[in-house]
Amino acid sequence: xxxxxxxxxxxxxxxxxxxxxxxxxxxxxxxxxxxxxxxxxxxxxxxxxxxxxxxxxxxxxxxxxxxxxxxxxxxxxxxxxxxxxxxxxxxxxxxxxxxxxxxxxxxxxxxxxxxxxxxxxxxxxxxxxxxxxxxxxxxxxxxxxxxxxxxxxxxxxxxxxxxxxxxxxxxxxxxxxxxxxxxxxxxxxxxxxxxxxxxxxxxxxxxxxxxxxxxxxxxxxxxxxxxxxxxxxxxxxxxxxxxxxxxxxxxxxxxxxxxxxxxxxxxxxxxxxxxxx
Amino acid sequence: xxxxxxxxxxxxxxxxxxxxxxxxxxxxxxxxxxxxxxxxxxxxxxxxxxxxxxxxxxxxxxxxxxxxxxxxxxxxxxxxxxxxxxxxxxxxxxxxxxxxxxxxxxxxxxxxxxxxxxxxxxxxxxxxxxxxxxxxxxxxxxxxxxxxxxxxxxxxxxxxxxxxxxxxxxxxxxxxxxxxxxxxxxxxxxxxxxxxxxxxxxxxxxxxxxxxxxxxxxxxxxxxxxxxxxxxxxxxxxxxxxxxxxxxxxxxxxxxxxxxxxxxxxxxxxxxxxxxxxxxxxxxxxxxxxxxxxxxxxxxxxxxxxxxxxxxxxxxxxxxxxxxxxxxxxxxxxxxxxxxxxxxxxxxxxxxxxxxxxxxxxxxxxxxxxxxxxxxxxxxxxxxxxxxxxxxxxxxxxxxxxxxxxxxxxxxxxx
Numbered sequence: 001x002x003x004x005x006x007x008x009x010x011x012x013x014x015x016x017x018x019x020x021x022x023x024x025x026x027x028x029x030x031x032x033x034x035x036x037x038x039x040x041x042x043x044x045x046x047x048x049x050x051x052x053x054x055x056x057x058x059x060x061x062x063x064x065x066x067x068x069x070x071x072x073x074x075x076x077x078x079x080x081x082x083x084x085x086x087x088x089x090x091x092x093x094x095x096x097x098x099x100x101x102x103x104x105x106x107x108x109x110x111x112x113x114x115x116x117x118x119x120x121x122x123x124x125x126x127x128x129x130x131x132x133x134x135x136x137x138x139x140x141x142x143x144x145x146x147x148x149x150x151x152x153x154x155x156x157x158x159x160x161x162x163x164x165x166x167x168x169x170x171x172x173x174x175x176x177x178x179x180x181x182x183x184x185x186x187x188x189x190x191x192x193x194x195x196x197x198x199x200x201x202x203x204x205x206x207x208x209x210x211x212x213x214x215x216x217x218x219x220x221x222x223x224x225x226x227x228x229x230x231x232x233x234x235x236x237x238x239x240x241x242x243x244x245x246x247x248x249x250x251x252x253x254x255x256x257x258x259x260x261x262x263x264x265x266x267x268x269x270x271x272x273x274x275x276x277x
Numbered sequence: 278x279x280x281x282x283x284x285x286x287x288x289x290x291x292x293x294x295x296x297x298x299x300x301x302x303x304x305x306x307x308x309x310x311x312x313x314x315x316x317x318x319x320x321x322x323x324x325x326x327x328x329x330x331x332x333x334x335x336x337x338x339x340x341x342x343x344x345x346x347x348x349x350x351x352x353x354x355x356x357x358x359x360x361x362x363x364x365x366x367x368x369x370x371x372x373x374x375x376x377x378x379x380x381x382x383x384x385x386x387x388x389x390x391x392x393x394x395x396x397x398x399x400x401x402x403x404x405x406x407x408x409x410x411x412x413x414x415x416x417x418x419x420x421x422x423x424x425x426x427x428x429x430x431x432x433x434x435x436x437x438x439x440x441x442x443x444x445x446x447x448x449x450x451x452x453x454x455x456x457x458x459x460x461x462x463x464x465x466x467x468x469x470x471x472x473x474x475x476x477x478x479x480x481x482x483x484x485x486x487x488x489x490x491x492x493x494x495x496x497x498x499x500x501x502x503x504x505x506x507x508x509x510x511x512x513x514x515x516x517x518x519x520x521x522x523x524x525x526x527x528x529x530x531x532x533x534x535x536x537x538x539x540x541x542x543x544x545x546x547x548x549x550x551x552x553x554x555x556x557x558x559x560x561x562x563x564x565x566x567x568x569x570x571x572x573x574x575x576x577x578x579x580x581x582x583x584x585x586x587x588x589x590x591x592x593x594x595x596x597x598x599x600x601x602x603x604x605x606x607x608x609x610x611x612x613x614x615x616x617x618x619x620x621x622x623x624x625x626x627x628x629x630x631x632x633x634x635x636x637x638x639x640x641x642x643x644x645x646x647x648x649x650x651x652x653x654x655x656x657x658x659x660x661x662x663x664x665x666x667x668x669x670x671x672x673x674x675x676x677x678x679x680x681x682x683x684x685x686x687x688x689x690x691x692x
Contacts, residue, residue, distance in 0.1 A: 042389065116383045117377065117384070117401055275362055
């Protein structure tokens with residue numbers, strides 16, 4: 001850990017609420033880069049499919065949804081061709097669900113590092129969610145060809161809507177991952193519950209169906225789901241609909257709260273990690 | 278600027294053994310809450326003080342060895358100093374950048390190439406990208422894996438893997454280096470190279486804390502040593518003196534009691550009775566033996582009637598039960614002697630500079646030649662031989678694969 005000879009590092013039992021240690025995080029930023037780089041490289045090497053899985057996952061889901069929900073069930077799609085409707089919704093969702101699922105496992109998966117080397121442990125869930133961003137970027141590229149195939153002209157709103165939605169997804173997933181990665185170390189059985197909850201969450205989010213399909217008096221309930229405004233913004237801005245700042249503000253607020261409280265909880269539990277893992 | 282690089286003050290570490298934190302699953306927590314049940318911890322039984330009021334100081338540029346039996350708390354101490362685990366009490370002050378080497382190859386991934394793993398491992402150990410780039414060639418040269426640097430590490434032999442891992446670690450340039458027993462990798466030449474590299478690190482004014490069971494390495498690398506026992510520092514001083522006192526103290530008394538009890542429980546024999554078996558060096562009983570001094574094996578026995586061909590003997594075996602040699606107390610003469618009734622102590626001397634620094638087994642038995650054995654089974658003693666002799670002393674820390682290590686006279690002529 002970088003320190004000038006005069007700077008004294010004190011190691012002692014920590015009491016009370018731990019600080020977030022942002023200065024330390026900055027000092028270790030290169031390690032964050034390497035941890036992310038490692039996960040991506042490994043995936044890339046393991047199979048030819050490796051890196052393209054980032055695209056195949058949402059693409060395949062889109063195909064299935066388009067067939068069953070678009071063609072067979074004939075769900076409305078807010079003026080967009082169903083394919084695009086589904087894919088645009090799946091993009092941020094895939095980032096979110098993968099980030100949460102992988103992020104929650106990230107600490108117990110890094111047991112070998114945590115017990116042998118010191119670094120701010122919070123880098124582990126952060127790196128996990130960041131790798132998801134790379135996958136997201138790749139899958140985003142596929143949007144181009146899809147729009148071409150459907151002869152769809154995206155609106156300029158998308159230039160703002162997509163980055164904002166992506167950023168909010170990332171932050172929300174980060175906050176959740178920080179919480180969950182620590183909780184999973186403390187409560188091992190939580191690990192099995194998470195994929196299930198994420199699945200349910202998907203149905204609670206207007207991905208397969210548009211928000212407009214939800215009866216007006218229940219719409220507020222769906223809107224409580226932080227991912228709902230994100231998905232709607234992502235899709236809506238493509239179609240040229242105005243971006244609802246109020247709805248996004250809710251997601252932003254929730255994300256910030258999750259990150260801050262998650263950070264505190266994580267730091268409190270961090271002192272026990274090496275002993276618990 | 279203070280001269281103290283590391284100051285440890287009353288550091289204690291408590292582990293609760295058994296269930297680490299109750300409860301460990303969410304299900305249990307929820308049911309406890311619903312059933313209003315409080316988990317009661319059985320404090321006294323489950324508490325393990327791995328470190329207890331440990332205090333010492335290490336000066337800048339000092340290399341200090343930390344020795345002790347398994348379970349004495351050495352690794353826990355290193356973990357506390359490396360910030361991997363928090364102390365329960367006390368505190369540590371560290372002045373300078375610390376790098377810890379608790380394991381070789383931390384974070385190595387089999388799918389990545391040697392080059393990629395160097396970068397990854399370097400970053401994990403605390404090197405910046407610039408430092409890794411700078412030292413890359415040196416690291417590869419040290420590890421001797423130039424040809425394979427771009428092959429995935431899963432194809433490396435275990436030797437190559439270890440060498441690469443150690444090479445990265447060896448090129449850290451922290452102000453304070455903490456090392457936990459990672460020198461025993463590679464062949465003799467590589468081990469020597471590694472030890473030399475560690476000495477270089479220490480010689481460049483860096484502070485080194487070195488945990489090891491390898492006493493010659495500790496003596497050659499460190500000026501001072503501390504001994505941990507049961508989580509406490511029991512001794513501190515110049516490494517050579519501390520190490521020899523430690524080795525002498527390591528007489529496992531339990532082992533000796535087992536042998537004495539075994540001898541007492543031997544079935545009676547009409548002609549022969551075994552009283553005791555002792556192993557002595559410098560006139561002292563010991564089971565931790567050094568190869569720099571002669572080893573006396575003394576067998577005390579009694580003969581009840583004068584018998585032709587009665588003999589006691591011992592065999593020296595290695596851990597794989599290969600008999601390295603045996604010696605009969607009165608066998609090296611022209612004809613079988615007649616042994617008169619009486620009490621005897623027969624002592625054999627195994628010369629210095631013969632035994633290798635490894636564990637051996639001594640098996641003692643007695644018999645009447647061409648008639649029968651006097652004991653139903655040999656009495657076994659363990660001998661753990663430590664290196665203090667002259668053989669291979671140019672390579673301290675070298676672990677010879679040989680069963681014995683005799684000192685031979687070499688005559689060198691330049692041609």
